[in-house]
Amino acid sequence: MDDAGPLVETSPAARLRSCKRDVLERWTRRVLDDPRAVLAQRKGRPVLVDEVPRLFEDLIEALAASRRAELRAGEDAALQSACERVEAHARLHGAQGCCIAAALRELSHLRAVLIEECAAQGISLGVREAQVLHAVVDASMWTSALEIEATTRAALEDSAARLRLATQAGGVGVWDYDTVTGKLRWDARCRQVSGVGPETAVDYELFVSAIHPDDRARVQEAVLRSQDPQSGGEYSIEYRLVGLRDRIERWVCVQGRAFFDAAGRSVRMIGTVIDISDRKRAEAERLEELAFRDRFLGALSHYLRTPLTSVTLAASVLMHHGNLTPRQARSVERIAASARRMARTIEDLLDVTRSRFGGSIPIAPSPGNLHLICKGAIDELRAMQAEVPIRLDVHGSGAGQWDPERVAQMVTNLVQNAVDYADPGSAVEVAIRARGEDVLIEVHNDGPAIAKERLETLFDPWQQAPAGERTSTGRGLGLGLFIAHEIAKAHGGAIEVESKAERGTTFTARLPRGVVEARC
Template sequence: MDDDGPFVETSITARLRSCKGDVMDRWARRVLEDPRAPRAQRPAGPLLAREVPALFDDLVEVLSASRRAEQRGGEDAELRCAHARVEEHARRCAAQGRCIAAALRELSHLRAALIEVCVEQGISLGVSEAQVIHAAVDASMWTSALEIEAATRAALEDSGALLRLATRAGGVGVWDYDTVTGKLRWDERSREVAGLDPASEVRYDVFLAAIHPDDRERVQEAVRRSQTLESGGEYSIEYRLVGLCNGVERWVAVQGRTFFDAEGRSVRMIGTVIDVTERKRAEAARREELVRRGRFMAAFSHYLRTPLTSITLASRMLTHHGNLTPRQARNAERIAASARRMARTIDDLLDLTRSRCGANGIPIAPRPEDLHALCKSAIDELRAAHPGVPIRLDLEGSGAGLWDAERVAQMVTNLVQNAVDHADPGSAVGVTVRPREGDLLIEVHNDGPSIAPELMETLFDPFHEAPAGGRTSTGRGLGLGLFIAQQIAKAHRGEIAVESTAARGTTFTARLPRTGEAAGS
């Protein structure tokens, strides 16, 4: 340090160093009291809390180097080095990904706090010192801006490239709609899906013209709804487009989001469009196939019912009026039992068809009924059909509610029949009906080998026949019982769950709401 170094150190720079704590406190207070600062930031403190103390020291060094350079007659290497240290701190701020607006505000507060303390402490800053402070802080702010801008631009370019790659690979189109100016932008894929050539101008009226006339009003309503705050800005819809230049009809799935200003007005919509024509065609083909199957099953069941009715009536007449020997009576009863089993099989096949072809599954007609009475009637029939299997019925609370009596009885019969088929020989099947909040639970329990975990996922699938203890169901034979029981529960807005362990046996629990509101109504 040259001869005038001590004089400089004991003047402005020494006094500024002694005021460092005051400057830091004032700076932090200004930052946190700034109304533009995010509320979430205030408990955590300033963003640049670690960098600014060292930056202050470098500013004081710049002042000292500037004074010595001035006394020596001009700028020198020492001053340039001091300035470089200030800018290096700014680069570290930028490298940490700081918000550019917040970083610039905090640096400007540092300059203001430093000048305020100088005024209050009577530290007289000459024109050169003031210029040094402003120049150093401005340089650091400018460096921060450049570093953050470059990092942001690079990140945006990378994100844009990845987005373009992903949308191109997935056949996704991207669109952007300025709801204030009405300007609409479509990328190449969006234009292709709409049958619009790359050179044509895209306007909102052009977009509307591309929509199939039968879908246009529905799409306009969805757009209007998405531009209200109540909708949350969500825009999701499928509709048909008719190519503006080629007349090709396509189905598209469109997703988007609306952005709002501070006053809740929509200002912009951004979203994607995907061509789902092939999926829609496959769905239509499947619906047509299901309709054909349904018609075939209806005709087939009608064809079977006519001779089956004759068989049932004949066996009944033989039983009551045929003066049969005991052996003949047993054979007549076997004929009647087989006819009943065939009738139930036909009913199950029709229910399977209804569940797959109907929009809401198996149709039901809920009415005020007593679930206890329905279950008791179904259990009595099962006891008569299985005299060797004890079936216990426990009823708790009230069974009042809205149910489709015939369907609920069918569901209970299927669940209990399944339990009878898979229970350990000589063991009892337990049925419990109890309330839970606004629902009624029907629990059907049997002791026996547990259901294998790998079978649980397909247990309610149609035509599923789960073996248990080396035996299979002797009931319906087609494996539709559990499937139809589940569909009946769903039609009542309920569900069926199952628990099965070797120690506690197997329990099917059907939950039915008392309201009886049909699913899809």
């Protein structure tokens, strides 16, 4: 027992321990210089940089225990303990989810560096010590691999369980297509929406046969397009399926992605399918309702025009030839004003019908001065809206090709909207200015900002302020901005809006000066 001390001092383990810093530095350089160590290079440090110093100490202890066990025949408990610590350490960094490829490569570098250091320092390892060195490193690598594999498997199983719960809760089907062999795998939900039983073998031909004949070519084209690497492998489409057993027609939304090998060949596609039949039915019913409403309003508007024209003519005759008393004249004027408002409302309804079924509001452009057209429309509004100042500011030339009646209608709708929502006591500002080949008409009012969620549908028909907000004092059908936008579009222009609480609201209509073909 007494001769153990001097032997330890001169043993390979002790000499290696004195070179620890050199070993770790050489190991770090080898790992970072390894072209395969992408993960370590990206981080700028080895993956096991925090674990290897302790592993080095465990390995040195194993070498020392090996020498003592060899001299004291059979006394290898210390060696066993050192090896167990190495394996425990390997399990630890395995459980932490270390990249298995990077960990094993760095452990192999550690083995190589230790052997190189022994050669450089003239350290002679005995047979037993060499066996221990290799066994300890191999044990660490093996244990690391097993622990990382177990951790990875557990994570995958957990992920798969979560995916199953999510897809079941959302009614999502999952499919997997081997584009090389043609083998197709459908889960239970995919089979259900396709009307296929669990006993039926599935392949690409069966998938195609379940597609509605009118959608089949479109779907196959989308599949082929996804097989081109230039497409990014994206596959996204909506189409109809006809159940192979139940013959029920269903709409589905299918999302997927193709994967390619090194040569750019598609080898696999995976994706999901969702039954959207209820949504499609609701959309179809909504479109039918809108079409019916538009047809009804168009017919009603045409029907009302004849009796309304009679009322207007009668009021005009009474005003000019009726020898009316002042009180009677005021009553007739109210009848005429009401008839004019009704006529404008009917024209709005007809415009909606024309834009829905004819594609755009009809216009008849001719040479004219936009400044004069806008001034005439604003003068009429000033007479009716005396309590709200309306200011007009013009710059540049107003010459161009316009439909004067339609442009006046657009300006009237924009300014009336600004008047309706302006802060009490504030003015509505109208500015006309040139920008290149276009003319801009800007209508500004100080007032509450338009809610962000309303901006997206502001120019849709039938849009009115929600309950609790101020509503228009005009015709009140929610058609003014829609018709203004359609008039600008018919002229080849557009209308944009900017609304901020601190700056108010500005509608900007852009109208090109050029000749626009008349639309009837």
